[in-house]
Amino acid sequence: VTTQLIADDGQPVFIGGLLKNTKAERESGVPGLRSIPVVGGLFSRTEDRFAKTETVVIIRPYLVRASRPGRFEQELSRSRQLANSLKLDVAPQAANQDVNNAFYTRDPQAPERGVSDATDPDVVLDELEIREQQQKPQKNTSNLGWLLSALALILLL
Numbered sequence: 462v463t464t465q466l467i468a469d470d471g472q473p474v475f476i477g478g479l480l481k482n483t484k485a486e487r488e489s490g491v492p493g494l495r496s497i498p499v500v501g502g503l504f505s506r507t508e509d510r511f512a513k514t515e516t517v518v519i520i521r522p523y524l525v526r527a528s529r530p531g532r533f534e535q536e537l538s539r540s541r542q543l544a545n546s547l548k549l550d551v552a553p554q555a556a557n558q559d560v561n562n563a564f565y566t567r568d569p570q571a572p573e574r575g576v577s578d579a580t581d582p583d584v585v586l587d588e589l590e591i592r593e594q595q596q597k598p599q600k601n602t603s604n605l606g607w608l609l610s611a612l613a614l615i616l617l618l
Contacts, residue, residue, distance in 0.1 A: 471523050478516040485510045 468474050488495075490505030497504070 468522055471521060473519055473521045476518040476520065478518050481514040481516075483512045483514070485512075 464476055466474060487508045487510070488505060489508070490501075495501045495505035
């Protein structure tokens with residue numbers, strides 16, 4: 462996810478992430494009878510499952526004040542370690558994205574602030590949280606197959 466935005470110091474920002482839709486189809490039924498041509502459908506059923514997964518990125522930027530020498534470098538190192546550790550936790554499709562793509566520059570013109578303005582894309586990240594919200598899989602099943610199977614068994618007896 463790549464973007465540029467303006468945010469207040471410490472204000473969490475939600476960025477829409479990755480969407481993934483999956484469909485799984487499962488067939489079940491009476492062993493042997495479900496594979497009979499023409500009437501096999503009476504002894505089997507197909508179940509479709511749909512799942513939607515969304516990964517949301519939450520970023521909380523803050524400005525580092527240069528109150529003592531080396532503070533900027535210390536915060537930069539800490540933030541990079543955090544970003545690299547979070548890279549291991551993200552979904553596989555996002556693992557190749559550069560977590561550090563909006564990283565840091567020191568603003569030599571503003572030593573009292575230590576970093577460039579928040580309007581620049583170079584903002585120090587306090588924390589990077591990645592949450593995955595997953596809706597319950599929706600079932601789309603047909604009970605007609607089971608009903609017909611039961612009816613056929615009754616007729617055979």
